[in-house]
Amino acid sequence: MKLKDLILIALLCANITLAAVAITAYVAKAEPQAMAATATHAGDYVMVTGGVTGNHEGVLIIDVVAKQANLYIPKIAAGQGGVAWTLTSSRSLTADFGAGGR
DSSP: OOHHHHHHHHHHHHHHHHHHHHHHHHHHHSOOOOOOOOOOOTTOEEEEEEESSSSOEEEEEEETTTTEEEEEEEEOOTTOSSOEEEEEEEEEHHHHHOGGGO
């Protein structure tokens, strides 16, 4: 083998090594994906927050076992130390989406 071929092979190996290190560093810094829970157990609740009106937010609590969805909106009264929650809406998921989610 000529010296030219040996240098070419050495440069090729160095490039492959640098590419592998760069890919490893990039993958290590990547943020993990958000994953949804796929299994439910007795007594589980799902809580979702979000805007209800222009300046009010609410909490939707889904009782997986009872198949019930409840929407709560905070009610702030003057002179009150904490925040009271008002049950605004309650829905039966079985009645809305069919028996047992079938």
